[in-house]
Amino acid sequence: MFTGIITHIATVDSIEALTEGLDISFSCETASLHLEVGDSLSINGVCSTVVSFDSESFQIHYLKETCEKSTVQYLKLGDKVNIEGSLTPSSKMGGHFVSGHVDGMGSILSLENKDPWGVLRIRFDETLSPFFVYKGSVCIDGISLTLAKIEDGVLECHLIPHTLLSTILQFKKEGDSVNLECDMIGKYVLNAIDKGNLSV
Incomplete structure (x- = not known):
């Protein structure tokens, strides 16, 4: 769950085709995102699961269906993307309830x-x-x-x-x-x- 308030901008660092989707790495300062493996991020409004990260980047796996139904399919190296961490009980509700499931x-x-x-x-x-x-x-x-x-x-x-x-x-x-x-x-x-x- 998210609120639609963007906190970071990341850059597409690498794109690798998987059997049923894409493996995409994004460069971004991650300390302030307080990431853990398995966390959800909103990336251009798409709910995305972090599969790995370090201090300067994080990695996401996207299923084929997600790619086909969102702009993930159009991402290129160097593209900028909006980032928001998931909503917590103590988060400010600055926007509105956002699921990260693109319509x-x-x-x-x-x-x-x-x-x-x-x-x-x-x-x-x-x-x-x-x-x-x-x-x-x-x-x-x-x-x-x-x-x-x-x-x-x-x-x-x-x-x-x-x-x-x-x-x-x-x-x-x-x-x-x-x-x-x-x-x-x-x-x-x-x-x-x-x-x-x-x-x-």
């Missing part, structure tokens, strides 16, 4: 810097539309953001300077793919309604 991918239509603010527009698969609510939460590449506008398969979020400078959004450009996770509570509510377990 789909979107494509950046535009990322405008309207000094000092940023405006991010992303096209998404409209099957996700029921889970997006005006002023509700969305997780984009692991970042907890507020939906400022949703229209015709496009969502819009407004960014403060801190968010731009402390995440990999500073490196993003038009056409780049991003991971999307819809609000967890909304998904559970709609699922209960669909199954007839909740009336409105």
Whole structure:
């Protein structure tokens, strides 16, 4: 479980193909992450298990399904990624509940810097539309953001300077793919309604 508040930016150091997935090493100062083998990290919004680490890097194994359903499949050497450690009972709840289970991918239509603010527009698969609510939460590449506008398969979020400078959004450009996770509570509510377990 995560909150969508990015604490570190790491760099893809190596990528090795496995029989059913990928072995990826990321370079990052790890002491402040307080890592142990088996810990969960959010990497661009994907819940990832640490299989090994040292003071300057950590290693993740990704299953084939994870690669196919997220932007893990597009990672290249030198790419930057957002990092967040898992939520603990004493953690600040600064964003919203994030599971790290990606619901789909979107494509950046535009990322405008309207000094000092940023405006991010992303096209998404409209099957996700029921889970997006005006002023509700969305997780984009692991970042907890507020939906400022949703229209015709496009969502819009407004960014403060801190968010731009402390995440990999500073490196993003038009056409780049991003991971999307819809609000967890909304998904559970709609699922209960669909199954007839909740009336409105």
